[in-house]
Amino acid sequence: MTTGPILEVRDLAVSFATDEGVVQAVDGVSFDLRAGEVLAVVGESGCGKSVTAMTLLGLTRSPNARFAGTAHYGQTELIGASEEELRSVRGAEIAMVFQGAMAALNPVQRIGKQIAEQIQAHEDVSDADARDRSIALLERVGIPRARDRIDAYPFEFSGGMRQRVMIALALSCDPKVLIADEPTTALHVTIQAQILERFRELREQTNAALILVTHDLGVVAEIADRVAVMYAGRIVEHGTLDEIFYDPRHPYTWGLLGSIARVDKPRPARLPTIAGLPPSLAHRPTGCHLRPRCPHEFADCVKVPPLEARGPGAGDHTDRCWLPPESKVELREVAPGEIGLRPKEAVPATSTGGPGDA
Amino acid sequence: MARFVVRRLLAMIAVLFAISVVTFAIFNVIPNSDPAQRLAGRNQTPGQLEAIRRQWGFDQPVYVQYFRTMEKILTGDVVSYSNQIDVDREILQDIPRTFSLAIGAAIMWMSFAVAIGLYTAVKAGRLADRVLTVLALVGISMPVFWVGALMNYYLGFKWKIFPNGGYVPLTQDPLDWAYHLILPWTALSLLFIGVYSRVLRSNVLDTINDDYVRTARAKGLSERRVMLRHVLRNSLIPIVTLWGLDFAAVIGGGAILTETVFDLQGVGQYAAESVSQLDIPPVLTIVMFAAFFVVALNTIVDILYAALDPRIRLT
Numbered sequence: 222m223t224t225g226p227i228l229e230v231r232d233l234a235v236s237f238a239t240d241e242g243v244v245q246a247v248d249g250v251s252f253d254l255r256a257g258e259v260l261a262v263v264g265e266s267g268c269g270k271s272v273t274a275m276t277l278l279g280l281t282r283s284p285n286a287r288f289a290g291t292a293h294y295g296q297t298e299l300i301g302a303s304e305e306e307l308r309s310v311r312g313a314e315i316a317m318v319f320q321g322a323m324a325a326l327n328p329v330q331r332i333g334k335q336i337a338e339q340i341q342a343h344e345d346v347s348d349a350d351a352r353d354r355s356i357a358l359l360e361r362v363g364i365p366r367a368r369d370r371i372d373a374y375p376f377e378f379s380g381g382m383r384q385r386v387m388i389a390l391a392l393s394c395d396p397k398v399l400i401a402d403e404p405t406t407a408l409h410v411t412i413q414a415q416i417l418e419r420f421r422e423l424r425e426q427t428n429a430a431l432i433l434v435t436h437d438l439g440v441v442a443e444i445a446d447r448v449a450v451m452y453a454g455r456i457v458e459h460g461t462l463d464e465i466f467y468d469p470r471h472p473y474t475w476g477l478l479g480s481i482a483r484v485d486k487p488r489p490a491r492l493p494t495i496a497g498l499p500p501s502l503a504h505r506p507t508g509c510h511l512r513p514r515c516p517h518e519f520a521d522c523v524k525v526p527p528l529e530a531r532g533p534g535a536g537d538h539t540d541r542c543w544l545p546p547e548s549k550v551e552l553r554e555v556a557p558g559e560i561g562l563r564p565k566e567a568v569p570a571t572s573t574g575g576p577g578d579a
Numbered sequence: 580m581a582r583f584v585v586r587r588l589l590a591m592i593a594v595l596f597a598i599s600v601v602t603f604a605i606f607n608v609i610p611n612s613d614p615a616q617r618l619a620g621r622n623q624t625p626g627q628l629e630a631i632r633r634q635w636g637f638d639q640p641v642y643v644q645y646f647r648t649m650e651k652i653l654t655g656d657v658v659s660y661s662n663q664i665d666v667d668r669e670i671l672q673d674i675p676r677t678f679s680l681a682i683g684a685a686i687m688w689m690s691f692a693v694a695i696g697l698y699t700a701v702k703a704g705r706l707a708d709r710v711l712t713v714l715a716l717v718g719i720s721m722p723v724f725w726v727g728a729l730m731n732y733y734l735g736f737k738w739k740i741f742p743n744g745g746y747v748p749l750t751q752d753p754l755d756w757a758y759h760l761i762l763p764w765t766a767l768s769l770l771f772i773g774v775y776s777r778v779l780r781s782n783v784l785d786t787i788n789d790d791y792v793r794t795a796r797a798k799g800l801s802e803r804r805v806m807l808r809h810v811l812r813n814s815l816i817p818i819v820t821l822w823g824l825d826f827a828a829v830i831g832g833g834a835i836l837t838e839t840v841f842d843l844q845g846v847g848q849y850a851a852e853s854v855s856q857l858d859i860p861p862v863l864t865i866v867m868f869a870a871f872f873v874v875a876l877n878t879i880v881d882i883l884y885a886a887l888d889p890r891i892r893l894t
Contacts, residue, residue: 390794
């Protein structure tokens, strides 16, 4: 018997009522997560990846937020769950590592206390036992002299050490799912590598699943099993790591891959970028949201493309692009053997008509 | 820490010196403030005045007068010009009354302000928040002499629920002591509750959006624990400064109105009477006494600050 997904997210939608209108931050996001699997959610800032992660734990706490869709964790429905239900899941079953460890730890509470507090919130253990476990956790994430450092305050730690404390915190109750929101952003590359190593170990030791929210494709290539690419609140492409990196089917993914700085190629005069800006989530273009920025736009693009397997042999590799699958291999090539998104001007405009406020 | 305290003590001496000079100078330029007139009484003769001037040293240059007065204050020999009563004895008599008022009120206003500030922040935008916001503004806007007088009249004089002013020493009867002080405590606290609860509300609303509060929630802590251990603790830090300063001000005679309305015979009331009689020695002594408490409490607040927020180092 194969193990089913431990987390099933279906048609998750989050919108915020603002003065500028309804901001659709997350729009119909669906994915499965299996034990021991690393799912990377990638996309530009503001594409809804953090909100998706936050919403799974009920941490999107705006009175103006509206939620739709479901997220099954085992028997528990997370979307719309009571605080009581969420509390027993948070930290214990699904733990979160936040971005910006500088601010994510309480500045006036000792490190050890912050970890012990989480353990004691879920398990009936004595202060001394919680303390011993906290020390063991700090050692596990590679804090030297953990026994001495446990009574330190966050400001006495470096950024990398704080991020490791965040991870120790998240691991403290052996969660089944770890959600890491930009865990390595603003960290030195060597620290980044160490953090990723911790995640890898964790997965081997406890078979926990990891949702890695990031915009860093280098990190994704390092650790992910599957990748979901998000753009303007939607998943535009979803596949295995190899499928996304070697056979990307969505122009936005091409653009992302094309804009990575590579050390194995001669340095270009300018790093390629995707022309234009992501749309405001309050005024998204109709149809395919990438349409105004996409050089391959054509008549069909005014309709919303569903996220589905396209073309023969796609299997579980899904995307939201109307382009004929057989033409994509040619279209995505900006140079021999190199994937990227061509500049929009270079392509004759086939269809600029259609409704939309772009 | 030791260096910090020493530095503060030196600063305190400087502050006390500056304040005493300024106060002394002010009283020397106020018209009709000649102390000899006061000492001589109503039926004075020019000869008497002259004798008093010589006897008390008012014929000396101003700086000599200043140093002699200060010497008397510091050695405790200073007497009032209007009734020749020993100022220190008078102040010592008033201190328990002022302390009783100040300490009780400070505890009262802080407790209510924390409760109301936290509650309104949690209920921000809802009816309870709006009602309490209006009440806080009412509390801030009501002058203490008016509220105090109303309380005294209705609760004390008319309905006789509380005593109509006066003071009973704590050592004599603790219950009666508190009973006599409930109205003054309340009258004095209203303004502070209004201000503090508003400040705390906005602090809490700021803190509540901090990343570590989100972390605390993600840990699966109860809402109560998140609010008390993570939000309130961090929101209280700025309030503590206010508290220390206001408390010092109240002890140093800042509760003049409350003391007068409820006839508590405290330091503030003594100060008010002395000022109205242009009586320099008690005024100067009380000003020094007040300045001492402001500086001392400021130092204590800073030490408390470092305890509340370990990032702060005392230097």
